[in-house]
Amino acid sequence: MxxxxxxxxxxxxxxxxxxxxxxxxxxxxxxxxxxxxxxxxxxxxxxxxxxxxxxxxxxxxxxxxxxxxxxxxxxxxxxxxxxxxxxxxxxxxxxxxxxxxxxxxxxxxxxxxxxxxPIAYITAYEALLQFGGLQHGDWVLIAGASSGVGVAAIQIAKVCGAKVIGTSGSADKLVRLKALGLDAGIQTRGENFAEEARQITGGAGIKLAVNLVGGSAFAGCLEALTDFGRLAVVGYVDGQMLTGLDIEPVHGKRLQIFGLSNAPLSTAMRAVAQRGFEREVMPAIIDGRIVxxxxxxxxxxxxxxxxxxxxxxxxxxxxxxxxxxx
Known part of the structure; x- marks a missing residue:
């Protein structure tokens, strides 16, 4: 072959x-x-x-x-x-x-x-639902929203009744993403987006941030989170692996940071995510709410x-x- x-x-x-x-x-x-x-x-x-x-x-x-x-x-x-x-x-x-x-x-x-x-949508499911604890009405921030996982996360979050902010370096991509349900876009390739994200939420802050960019977006994602917020570290297309961590908001806001990689997962652990995805996301794909x-x-x-x-x-x-x- x-x-x-x-x-x-x-x-x-x-x-x-x-x-x-x-x-x-x-x-x-x-x-x-x-x-x-x-x-x-x-x-x-x-x-x-x-x-x-x-x-x-x-x-x-x-x-x-x-x-x-x-x-x-x-x-x-x-x-x-x-x-x-x-x-x-x-x-x-x-x-x-x-x-x-x-x-x-x-x-x-x-x-x-x-x-x-399989990879993009199950990863988005893990970030949002299996580990992210997304609830109806939550504000979600997706850094790197035009990627495969980013687009999947927008679609899944909207089906769940969440409100979504996405970042991208391309204004054109942000316009196209709004057709998929993105509520607000921030054009940036750096980390200075937290204040704008908070303003978009009316000061409420972000309940769940999904970082698909890497180290350059880490601080912005962390700063944008509200009390009890969560940060999913999914990718690092920027190649920036090292980043400073301000532990004060992690402690003071009781934040949670978690990584998502398939590398350490056993077949049984992957199957748990797959069954959850089939229960919670596949119905929306089958009925056409997610394409x-x-x-x-x-x-x-x-x-x-x-x-x-x-x-x-x-x-x-x-x-x-x-x-x-x-």
Whole structure:
């Protein structure tokens, strides 16, 4: 089968197309023929600690396709099922996925729409609901709102009845995000947005901040929080890993700061998030209240060009990769 691997270079990462054997599923796994996948920031961040690619590895971490073979202990899944999933090596024609990390693809979604959901929308669910404790009427601040997770967070927050402020360096993107439900936008690439965010809330402050930018937005997110506020640290596209922390508001306001990374999670822990997402978010996708936002679709052979497009930071939402039909 054809499979793209990611290799670390002196100034980033590059994709390499290889011929690899079709994998065999383990007892609790399934073999999936990949029909579409998506590009996530974790796929291409090669020079930043957590995502350092050492010696090359299969690329791609989510997708959608049809089940081709079952492990001996798999129950509740059938050959031919249409599924979306998180798994390592999704930039390949076939991939092995854990049977507990499969979500059925509803009839309302095409392959590309299904493929952009697993990482972005489950991560947004974790940030807002599983760990963020979002309630109806809360003010949410999303730093880096035009990213895949940012767009997903806007959509989920609005379905939950929250009010959303988003930051972006692009005025055009903020206009487009308002069509998705963004209540207010702040054009900035730095950290000086806390006061404006508080003014937008009428002085109430932010109950939950989701930082998708990195260290340059950390202080602004923290400063914007109201009493008992929470800060989710999800990404660091700015590459700024070190940031100062003023512990006075953390103590005085009883703030909570938590990180979201799939790296330390067991399959069972990932499955807990997936089941919660299916209960609390999938109904809104099925009935059309949430429609996955795809900025652009590339073919499988165009994956290196798609990676370059994502690295240019002009997109809004997700980039999908379409495989040739069999």
């Amino acid at each position: 054809k499979s793209y691997w990611i290799n670390k270079t002196s100034n980033g990462t590059e994709l390499e197309l290889r011929e690899q054997p079709v994998p065999t599923p383990g007892p609790e796994q399934v073999l999936v023929r990949v029909c579409a996948t998506s590009i996530n920031r974790g796929d291409i961040l090669g020079a930043i600690k957590l995502h350092s690619a050492k010696g090359g590895r299969p690329a791609g971490v989510d997708g959608a396709g049809t089940v081709e073979a079952l492990g001996a202990n798999v129950r509740g899944v059938a050959i031919g099922d249409r599924v979306m999933f998180r798994a390592k090596g999704c930039f390949s024609e076939y991939v092995v996925a854990e049977s507990t990390l499969l979500t059925p693809v509803p009839a309302c979604l095409n392959w590309e729409q299904a493929a952009v959901i 996955p936002v795809i900025d652009r679709t590339f073919s499988f052979d165009e994956l290196p060009a798609a990676k370059q497009y994502v690295e240019e930071n002009t997109l809004l939402g997700k980039v999908a990769i379409r495989f040739k039909p069999v």
